[in-house]
Amino acid sequence: MTGPVLKYQPADFVVRESLxxxxxxxxxxxxxxxxxxxxxxxxxxxxxxxxDRFGLLSTEISYGGLKDEDGITEQLIAMPSHSLPPATEVGRWVISADGDRWMELQHYGWGCDPLQIGRLEGNGFRVVVRNLTSDSADRLSGERKLTTFFLNYYDTQRFGVPGGPKRTHLVGEAILDGRWAVALRELSGLRAPESASASAWSGDPKDYFANLDPRTTSFYLAAHSSAQWNKLMVAQVDESCGTEQETVTVDGIDYRYVTSPKATTRVLADSVMLPFTKYRFVEGVPVSSASQRTTVVQTAVSVGQIAEDPAHNGRFCVELRFFLPSGCYATAAIRQLLFYR
Structure with a gap:
């Protein structure tokens, strides 16, 4: 690999949500x-x-946000208070343990209300960046904390699982168009957790999506909106930044990055937000509402010691720690930080 490497191993990417x-x-x-x-x-x-483990419907378990599979993540979930076997308030349950695929639950507390999507304050990140050149390492060397701005793109994990085709937005687009057979075919080829059941489905394609947890179907609709928003952002960068931009392709998806944090603020000056369509899947029907998404995000990044990267001979690695508001992508922020001239 020629560029910086993220998520080389799960422990390199640790996320804890703030809720x-x-x-x-x-x-x-x-x-x-x-x-x-x-x-x-x-x-x-x-x-x-x-x-499945506790005999519940998936809709009885609520959460505040989605966390990816490629990394170690910590988040809250909620379920009816009577659902778990009697245990002390320091109860711990191992749900799965298979090498790099594992999950566990630990008691956090008691409450009255389920969790809701969109109520997160944000997420804290600890990320190890590997395969840095000496030039990139020199730029970060000596920095303890730096403040930066980045374009708030939806990153590639929004559009597919690691190693799989980045086409979740095409599933959402087909659902919105009522092309249910196309949506089912696209989902079957994604290598997503739902792909196997989609491939095995022999009934009416529309019924397959009606039988999914509506939050899952809503995710595919949101992926379509995310792709549309990214197109608006590319157009805004073209308008605001002139020659201070460059096309960068990540996992087959083109992004338009700018060459400095100062150029990023030109986007912010011209357009603080761009329109975004939210979707819910209610009784088999997509329901939309108008929203806005911030174009540029500011964050402070704590920089660890630069060290030789044992996984990439002759290259360097560094640990970065930072906090991002809900809905922002750490991978997008880091790529842009390292892209700046």
Whole structure:
């Protein structure tokens, strides 16, 4: 590999979400909050496995946001307070343990309400960047903390699983157009957790999506909106930044990056937000609502010691720590930080 390497191994990418939830005492609680630690599973896949383990419907388990499978992630989930076997309040359950694919639950607290998508404050990240050239290492050397701006693109994990085709947005597009057979065929080829059941489905394609957890179908609709938003962002960069930009291809998807944080702020000055369409899948029908997404995000990055990278001979690695608002992609932020001249 010629460029910086992210997620070389799961421990290189650690995410902990920030979600403040009101708590109550056990006797009056209707929900039990649990800390889900996982590696190798998407949030939606983990929810289905947890539901099967405790005899619940997947819709009875709620969460505040989605976490990818390629890394070690920590997030809250909630389920009805009576769902788990009697245990002390320091209860811990191992749901899966198979090498780099594992997940476990730990008691967090008691509450009255399920969790809701969109209520996260954000996520904290600890990321090891590998395969750095000496020039890239020199640029970061001596920095303890730096402040940077980046374009708030939806990154490639929004459009497919690691190693799989980046086409989740095409599933969403087909659903919106009512092309259910096309949507099912696209989903079958994604290598997503739902792909096997989609491939085996022999009934009406529309019924397949109606039988999914509506949050899963909504994800594919949101992927379509994300692709549309990225196109708007590319057009805005073209308009705002002139020659201070360059096309960068990541996992087969083209992005338009700018060459400096100063150029990024020109986008912000011209357009603070761009329109985004939100979708919910309600009783088999997509329901839309208008929203906005911030074009540029600022963050402070703590920089660790530069060291020789044992995984890439003659190259260097560094640990970066930072916080991002909900909906932002750490991989997009890091790539742009390292792309700046």
């Amino acid at each position: 403040l939830v009101p708590m109550t005492d056990r006797d009056s609680a209707e929900q039990r909050y649990l800390l889900l630690r996982k590696c190798g599973f998407t949030t939606m896949e983990a929810v289905r496995l947890i539901a």
